[in-house]
Amino acid sequence: MAETNPSRGQSAPFAVSWCSLASVVSGNVAGASPCLSSKQRNEAVMHPNFNGVKQVGYVVKDLDKAMRHWVDLGIGPWFYRKNVTPVEFRYYGETLDKPVISGAIAQSGDIQIELLQQCNDAPSLYRDSLERSGEIAQHVAFWTVNEYDRWCRRLLELGYVEGHAGRMDSMRGRFAYFVHLDFPSAMIEISESLGGKAETFERFKQAALNWDGRDPLRMV
Structure with a gap:
């Protein structure tokens, strides 16, 4: 097929x-x-x-609305950034216009929840998912410090293709999203936990442990 x-x-x-x-x-x-x-x-x-799923990511149309929805369910606090452009980005192997992303992260138990709103029309899997399926749980993510290239190769061996990939800033680790068009809902992100990324995620996790509902939305 x-x-x-x-x-x-x-x-x-x-x-x-x-x-x-x-x-x-x-x-x-x-x-x-x-x-x-x-x-x-x-x-x-x-x-x-791949050491277990660490994150579930959702694509959304309105980041503020989505964060409030999850806060009403008792999930938070949310750490968010708006209108961020990756320093490196490719879409199906091609370097095109870069997406502008607003995103938020919160922890629920052992799983990190990510919300992603694309703010322009640049080609990306975020845009593709919204156009095809609307606001959905778009991907699961696996994190690694030193196995990034090997894990990416493993997905390619399984028949996946790299849909988009890049780096959010010059100091942070890489990320790549893989799709399998026979099973498009099984989108997988491999995230390289370098450059302070792992420490930042741990800080978000600790903030959720004894969160009392105050200050639910926190810009970083």
Whole structure:
């Protein structure tokens, strides 16, 4: 099966199985072993697992409204930035106009929740997801300090393609979003936790532990 990338008019074949996806998301190769051949199992164990989902990201049309919705559910505090442009960005391998993003992060238990509003019309997966499906849970993210390149290669081996990738500022680690057009809802982000990113996320997590509802929206 192939699907065309509407921005480029190109088609690419994909052949990932549900079982392969399960091994990625769960971080448990053994759990998916009944679905794999002996050769596939041997190849799979040669790669690291992704150490569990750390984040669920939503694309939204109105960041302030979305944050208030989650605050009403008892999730917060929210740390947000508005109108930020990545210093590096590519969309399906091409360097085009960069998206302008307003985003917010809060912690709920062991999962970080991210809200993303794109503020211009530059090509990106955020824009694509909104146009295709509206406001949705768009991706799950895996974080790594020193396995970024290996994990990205692993997704490519599973039939994913890099949809967009970049770096938010020159000091922070890289990020890449991968899509599989046979299963477009299984969008995966690999985030490199360098340049203070891991420490910042830990600060957000600690702020949520004993949050009493005061000061729910905090600009950073």
